[in-house]
Amino acid sequence: MAMHTQRQAADGFVYVSLAQLMALEFATRELSFFARQPRSSILAGNHASRLRGRGLNFDELRRYQAGDDLRRLDWRTTLRTGKPFVRSFTEERDRSSLILMDQRMSMFFGSTRSFKSAMAAELGALAAWMMFQAGDRVGGLIFNDSQIDSIAPLHSRSRLQVLFASLVRQNQALSVETVADADEAQLDKSLQHCLALAGHDYLICIVSDFAGAGPRTLQLLHQLAAHNDVIAMQVYDPLALKLPKQGRIVVTQGELQIELAVEQRQVRQPLGEFLNGRLKEVAQLLRHSQIPLMMFSTGEEAVLQLRRELGRIIGAPR
Structure with a gap:
């Protein structure tokens, strides 16, 4: 009962709430996936030029x-x-959009500000509001280690509420006490499901840490991008870039949990190389797919990073 209460009283950093995701509408004003990007933007000549836009x-x-x-x-x-x-x-203002949001156990981790699962939920909601305000029909796929919830696209606030409610249910179901019967192919299954739903000229946004991505993932991304606009949002934890020099961290995969003393060089160096190498490996795979890639750290507010990735200058006069 206490755990149920804890999840319902979501703080936005470990667990998200429906009210929190609905309120993000106001944070996306003046944000667009199709806005003209300044030359300094990492998306200039990449994101903007590769998106088909509306007719x-x-x-x-x-x-x-x-x-x-x-x-x-x-x-x-x-x-x-x-x-x-x-x-x-x-x-044209009736485009269909789909958002894939990852809520697997690999996402239930955070070392700094928020958990990857909470960051992904927030980014997914921000993307949904941006699409809605652009006049799109918005739907999505929310997936964990064992199920995929599918919400058909519709230009309706009530449909967004249904989408977010499904996302919140999966987010709040995550727990350290959960025994994860992880399906390593779940990411690819979700992409395959998306491929079956999307026709032509959809806008598809994938929010995930892309754990388990491999050659099949790359093939599915190529197939999705052949007739649709696809954007990848890779969520990562700052720990993958730099391990602390002191203290202990707990590494978990399903039922197995191991506490590691990172002050020991023989532990810190190989672990740091593995985490950093895995992050780069996934990012490289996504770049090979030739779809626009944006990377989001759990150590900073989602909307600030989104503005920066879209080429916005924070604090500039309007």
């Missing part, structure tokens, strides 16, 4: 007005009437 539908012919783009002049009508006419267009 334009012809709206009407109208008289030229000062400031109109001359490239939109309709020469036939202009020559026939002797007066300049331009074509006006409206942007």
Whole structure:
């Protein structure tokens, strides 16, 4: 009962709440996956140029007005009437989007600010609100070590609430007392499920630590990206970059837990090399997939990192 109460009283760092995810709507104003990126952005020439964006539908012919783009002049009508006419267009605003959110036991870890599972939930919600505000139909897949919850895309606040409620249920089900019957292929199964759901021109956002990624993962990412826009958000813990010089850490995988004294060089050096090497290995695999990759540390607020990754200048005058 105490554990149930603890999870319901989510602090946003270990467990998330529905109210927390719904409130993130206000943090995504002016954020877009399709905004023009400054040259200094890591996504310049990468993220922005690889996303197909929405199409334009012809709206009407109208008289030229000062400031109109001359490239939109309709020469036939202009020559026939002797007066300049331009074509006006409206942007398509009914794209379908899917967000894959990882809530496996490999995500239930954090050494600094928050757990990877909580960070992934927050990033998934931020992405969902961005898509919703762009006029997209939003759905998603939430997966843990044994199940995949599927929410069909719809442009509706109530659908987002259903999506977030499913995410919160899986997030709050995570526990150190859980005996994880981990399926190493669960990430690939989720990608395969997404491939079956997505048609053409979907926007697909994958939020995960990508534990267990391998050649099959790369193949599925290639297949998804062939006809859709795919973005990868890799969540990692700062411990993977630099181990502390003193103290002890607990490493767990399913039922097995081992306490390691990191002040011992023979422990710290190989463990640090393994964690750092694994992080780089996964990041390299994702880059080989040629899909835009954004990396998020659990040691910093999600929205601040998202703004930076999208090329925003924090604190700039508006």
